[in-house]
Structures are given as structure tokens and as C-alpha cells.
Amino acid sequence: MFEKVLIANRGEIAIRVARTCRELGIRTVAVYSELDANALHVRSCDEAYLIAGPSPEAGYLDSAAIVAIMVRSGAQAVHPGYGFLAENAEFARNVTEAGGVFIGPLPETIELMGSKISSRVAAAEAGVNGVPGQNVPLNDASEVIAFGEQVGWPVAIKASYGGGGRGLKVVYSASEASDQFASAQREAQAYFGRPEVYVERYLANPRHIEMQIIADNFGNALWLGERDCSSQRRHQKLIEETPAAALSDETRTKMGQASVALAQRCDYRGVGTVEFLYEDGEFYFLEMNTRLQVEHPVTELVTGLDLVRMQLEVAAGEELALTQSQITTRGHAIECRINAEDPTGGAFLPSPGTISTLAMAGGFGVRVDAGYGSGDAVSPNYDNLIAKLSVWGRDREDARRRMLRALDETTILGVATTIPAAKIILESTPFIEATHSTHFVESDLDLSSITPPAGVDGTIDNEGRVLTTIDSEIDGRRFRVRLWLEASIGASGAGAIAPKRRASGINPVGDNKVITAPMQGTIMSVEVNVGDSVQVDDVICVLEAMKMENPIRAKADGVIKELRVKVGDGLGPGDLVAVIE
Numbered sequence: 395m396f397e398k399v400l401i402a403n404r405g406e407i408a409i410r411v412a413r414t415c416r417e418l419g420i421r422t423v424a425v426y427s428e429l430d431a432n433a434l435h436v437r438s439c440d441e442a443y444l445i446a447g448p449s450p451e452a453g454y455l456d457s458a459a460i461v462a463i464m465v466r467s468g469a470q471a472v473h474p475g476y477g478f479l480a481e482n483a484e485f486a487r488n489v490t491e492a493g494g495v496f497i498g499p500l501p502e503t504i505e506l507m508g509s510k511i512s513s514r515v516a517a518a519e520a521g522v523n524g525v526p527g528q529n530v531p532l533n534d535a536s537e538v539i540a541f542g543e544q545v546g547w548p549v550a551i552k553a554s555y556g557g558g559g560r561g562l563k564v565v566y567s568a569s570e571a572s573d574q575f576a577s578a579q580r581e582a583q584a585y586f587g588r589p590e591v592y593v594e595r596y597l598a599n600p601r602h603i604e605m606q607i608i609a610d611n612f613g614n615a616l617w618l619g620e621r622d623c624s625s626q627r628r629h630q631k632l633i634e635e636t637p638a639a640a641l642s643d644e645t646r647t648k649m650g651q652a653s654v655a656l657a658q659r660c661d662y663r664g665v666g667t668v669e670f671l672y673e674d675g676e677f678y679f680l681e682m683n684t685r686l687q688v689e690h691p692v693t694e695l696v697t698g699l700d701l702v703r704m705q706l707e708v709a710a711g712e713e714l715a716l717t718q719s720q721i722t723t724r725g726h727a728i729e730c731r732i733n734a735e736d737p738t739g740g741a742f743l744p745s746p747g748t749i750s751t752l753a754m755a756g757g758f759g760v761r762v763d764a765g766y767g768s769g770d771a772v773s774p775n776y777d778n779l780i781a782k783l784s785v786w787g788r789d790r791e792d793a794r795r796r797m798l799r800a801l802d803e804t805t806i807l808g809v810a811t812t813i814p815a816a817k818i819i820l821e822s823t824p825f826i827e828a829t830h831s832t833h834f835v836e837s838d839l840d841l842s843s844i845t846p847p848a849g850v851d852g853t854i855d856n857e858g859r860v861l862t863t864i865d866s867e868i869d870g871r872r873f874r875v876r877l878w879l880e881a882s883i884g885a886s887g888a889g890a891i892a893p894k895r896r897a898s899g900i901n902p903v904g905d906n907k908v909i910t911a912p913m914q915g916t917i918m919s920v921e922v923n924v925g926d927s928v929q930v931d932d933v934i935c936v937l938e939a940m941k942m943e944n945p946i947r948a949k950a951d952g953v954i955k956e957l958r959v960k961v962g963d964g965l966g967p968g969d970l971v972a973v974i975e
């Protein structure tokens with residue numbers, strides 16, 4: 395086994411990996427950006443090395459700098475976590491060429507699975523059905539029309555090098571083919587630097603079910619059960635569970651065997667996930683993720699297996715100690731991702747800031763993987779996952795109720811979180827009855843009832859009152875009361891902490907001729923010029939935010955008087971986009 399491992403990541407996953415290393419007696423090496431000098435992952439590792447960079451995320455993407463730290467620290471292996479360089483074949487190669495072990499598959503496998511088209515070909519060769527579609531790039535929109543006429547509408551155009559829904563366009567009829575083809579190509583080029591797109595039949599109401607696999611260097615591969623990740627919005631998973639409700643053992647076994655066949659076909663090494671769409675009792679290969687997934691804890695909770703430990707063992711050249719018949723599962727597990735996002739009104743706007751209080755749930759059957767502690771800041775430069783809350787239960791209903799209890803028990807103050815949305819999902823009829831599909835959060839649930847978080851003690855309202863929590867005792871019974879107190883009373887009488895003004899008032903409100911960015915993002919395209927006439931709902935520009943293209947539209951008729959954006963500009967919420975006269 396390795397004596398020292400470099401963890402090329404940050405946040406909860408770096409801490410997750412460090413924990414298993416600690417249990418195995420492996421020394422851990424953290425890397426950090428200047429912004430992360432005091433981050434929890436740095437505090438969780440035995441050694442830590444700065445990677446200076448032009449931006450806070452550049453360091454974690456700097457393959458050469460990380461390999462140099464591997465050599466300098468004497469680490470024998472690199473664990474990439476997920477995101478950043480985890481699925482970068484060049485990085486895997488650089489680690490190996492410098493004499494280290496990349497804890498993940500071979501670079502050739504990463505490359506094969508990095509293209510949707512080549513992974514579909516590999517799946518077909520392994521006898522695994524993909525979604526019906528083509529395995530070559532489209533040349534022009536007429537090929538989309540021909541495919542749609544042949545298999546029936548709607549069809550999906552996808553970026554071959556895409557992911558997370560970026561570059562995915564649904565075409566409902568021949569008349570939309572040309573616009574959607576152009577848009578898919580533009581997104582593919584903008585996000586992935588590669589314009590290739592291809593076409594598949596579009597499944598209207600699928601569930602997203604993925605299969606966990608692990609393989610060693612000797613051709614042995616195992617499947618470790620599936621996860622249902624259908625509770626998502628805008629391609630961001632919110633809740634994952636295992637086993638998938640109402641999936642027959644027969645289908646599960648077929649899906650597992652198909653996944654192992656694919657792993658063996660591509661000489662897979664380490665842990666991986668094979669994604670499927672599941673509809674009307676059939677499953678179709680979607681893509682393969684060549685990394686440890688965010689949602690791996692639910693698999694660990696029902697199998698009792700430490701996936702990071704198994705990852706380290708097979709990377710160190712050990713043969714898998716288990717055979718397929720020795721893999722058993724017990725009960726049901728659910729994970730909720732707790733993101734620093736404000737779900738008020740169903741919007742899920744990023745909510746970076748300092749976490750003043752982080753008090754996670756505990757108790758029987760509860761697991762917490764947090765990337766932050768009280769007092770830590772969630773930076774807008776990084777993924778806003780604060781923590782993962784996972785529970786085990788004897789069955790699905792037991793796990794669901796335990797999760798609701800654990801969410802109630804969790805207190806996160808200072809930033810808004812996705813917890814209110816998770817509660818609504820878990821209490822919704824489609825989730826309870828397991829009739830939900832990938833679209834149910836966006837199409838079937840009413841999240842408009844979610845109100846802004848009550849705020850942190852010390853928040854001042856418009857009239858200058860201070861939010862204060864008071865514990866009081868009346869007739870021998872304890873009461874906790876939250877009050878808005880006049881500042882003079884709040885500051886002294888109730889022992890409130892020093893008032894802190896919340897960021898607000900950045901949006902010029904009430905003027906629909908002043909167009910501002912609704913959220914942080916990057917300008918992808920600008921559709922108007924100064925002097926152009928526009929009408930209500932005309933697109934002014936397209937803002938890429940949270941991995942989606944968001945059109946920013948005129949809210950009034952008029953003429954563009956000022957235009958403050960150009961392609962590539964980074965905008966914050968409330969930044970001026972244009973003024974209409």
C-alpha cells in the first residue's frame with residue numbers, strides 16, 4: 395500500500411479521501427489555492443502545499459504544478475477526487491510519467507469515455523444498448539431532420555464532448571432542427587472547445603439510474619449496485635438513493651452485468667459509474683464517468699464497502715478480494731446534497747458567503763461529509779456543495795423519514811442552502827410513491843412556496859430592527875423565541891451579537907428599463923447593439939450560469955441606450971447589462 399498520497403482536490407471530497415487514508419495509515423498531502431489557505435481540507439491533511447495561480451480555480455487545474463508537488467512531497471500516488479483533473483487523461487499521463495500512480499483508470503480509458511460517441515461505440519461492442527441514435531458527428535441540420543423523420547420526434551442533439559446537460563438540445567419537429575443544431579454546436583464549442591454533436595432519440599420521461607463498478611489491474615470487475623439520481627434540477631443532482639425504487643432484481647442484475655461487460659471491454663481500472671436512462675422497464679447506456687462520484691456514500695452505506703479504500707487497494711496493485719456473489723446490500727440509503735444556493739421561489743441562485751454556523755445532524759444511521767466548518771467561507775469561485783447528508787434505513791420509508799429528521803436537525807446560518815427544497819422533494823407524492831422521473835423537480839413540484847431564510851442573528855431589517863434569538867423560561871418550561879428587536883434593545887438587553895448588515899439593494903428595483911444580471915455568470919452571446927429597437931421578451935444576451943444558457947430578455951419596449959456587456963464578460967448578480975430608453 396502507498397505510504398503517502400497527494401489529494402488533488404478541495405472541499406468535502408478531499409476530506410473524504412483523507413479520512414480513509416488516515417484509517418489506513420497513509421500520510422496525506424493537500425494542495426491549496428491562496429484563497430483556501432485555511433480551508434478545512436488543508437486542516438484535514440498531514441501536509442499542504444500552495445499552488446499559486448492567476449485565479450482561485452487555476453491551481454487545482456494546474457497539472458504540472460500538482461505533479462511537481464507530488465515529486466517534492468514524496469507522494470507515491472495522486473487521488474484526483476471528482477471534478478477538476480479527475481477525468482483529464484493528460485493529467486493521468488503526467489502523474490504516471492513522473493513515476494507516480496494515478497488513482498483512477500488508464501489515460502486511454504478516460505479518453506475513450508470522454509467522448510460520448512466513442513463510449514457509445516464501446517458500449518455497443520460490449521453488447522450494451524445505448525439510447526437509439528447515431529455514433530457519428532452530425533454534419534448539418536438536414537441529418538437531424540432525416541433522423542427525426544425516421545425514428546420519430548422528439549430527438550436530442552448532444553455534444554460529443556459534453557456533460558451535465560450543456561450542449562443538449564431537444565428538437566420537437568423538423569422546423570426546430572436548424573436553430574437547435576446551431577445552438578448545440580455553439581454551446582459545444584464554447585464549453586468544451588469541440589463542436590462535434592450527434593443525435594439520439596429523446597426519451598420523454600426517463601429515470602436516471604447509474605451503476606457503480608470497480609475493477610482491478612487483473613481483469614476482475616464487480617458491480618456494486620445502482621443509484622437513482624432522478625431528483626435533479628438543471629442537471630444538478632439534489633437527492634440520490636439506492637436501491638432504485640421498484641427496480642426488479644432481474645433488471646438490476648442485467649444492468650450490473652452490462653456495466654461489468656463495458657468495464658472489461660475498456661480495460662477499466664478503479665471505481666467508475668455507468669449511467670443509464672431507464673424508461674418503461676428498459677435501460678439504455680448514457681455515458682460512463684471515470685471517477686469516484688459525489689453520491690458514492692449511499693453505495694457505501696448499503697454495501698458496507700469503503701469505495702475509497704478499494705480504490706487505493708486496486709491502484710496499489712492488489713487484486714480484488716471479493717467476488718460478485720460476496721457483494722450484498724442491506725436496507726436503503728438516501729443522500730441530500732446541501733449546496734450554498736438560495737432555493738427561494740424555486741430559483742436556486744448561488745449563495746456564497748461565510749457560514750456563521752454549521753451544525754450538522756447526527757444520530758443513528760446518519761453520515762455527514764462536509765467540506766466546511768463554522769466560520770468558513772463558501773467562495774463563488776468553487777462548486778457550492780457545502781456538505782452531503784446521507785442516511786441509512788431498513789427500507790426506503792425508514793430512510794426517508796430519517797432524512798427528514800436529519801434535515802430538521804441541521805442548522806446552517808450565514809448562507810442560504812438547498813435544505814428547504816430537499817424537504818419538499820422528500821415530502822412530495824411522486825417521491826414517496828417513487829413515480830418520479832428526471833423532470834419531476836422542475837415540472838411537477840411547486841417550489842414557489844420556499845421563502846428566504848430567516849437570517850442570522852444580528853441581521854438588520856429595513857426599519858433598523860435586529861433579529862435576535864432569546865431562550866426564556868416561563869413557569870419552568872423552556873421556550874426559544876426569535877424576535878425583531880429595536881436596535882437599542884437588541885444590542886444590549888438581549889445580548890445579541892454585533893449587528894451585521896446583509897448585502898442587499900444591489901438590484902435597481904422597480905425599473906424595467908434597467909436590465910441587470912439575475913445571477914453570477916458569463917456572457918455567451920450578445921444579441922443586440924446600441925440603438926436597436928427591442929420589444930418585451932426580446933433576448934438581449936445569453937448568460938451562462940450554473941452550467942446553463944440563460945437568456946436575459948427585455949422587460950420593456952424601447953431602444954437600447956446603453957449596452958454594458960460583451961461576449962466573455964463575467965457578471966455578478968445585479969450587474970448592469972443594458973438600459974432601454
Ligand code: MV4
Nearest residue numbers: 525550557558559594595596597602626629832
Ligand atoms: C437524454 C435524455 C433523454 N433522451 N438523452 C441530460 C444530461 C446528459 N448527461 C444526458 N441527459 C439526458 N439525455 C436522451 N436520448 C434526458 C436527459 C436528461 C437527464 C438525464 C439524466 C439526469 C437528468 C436529466 C434531466 C434532463 C434531461
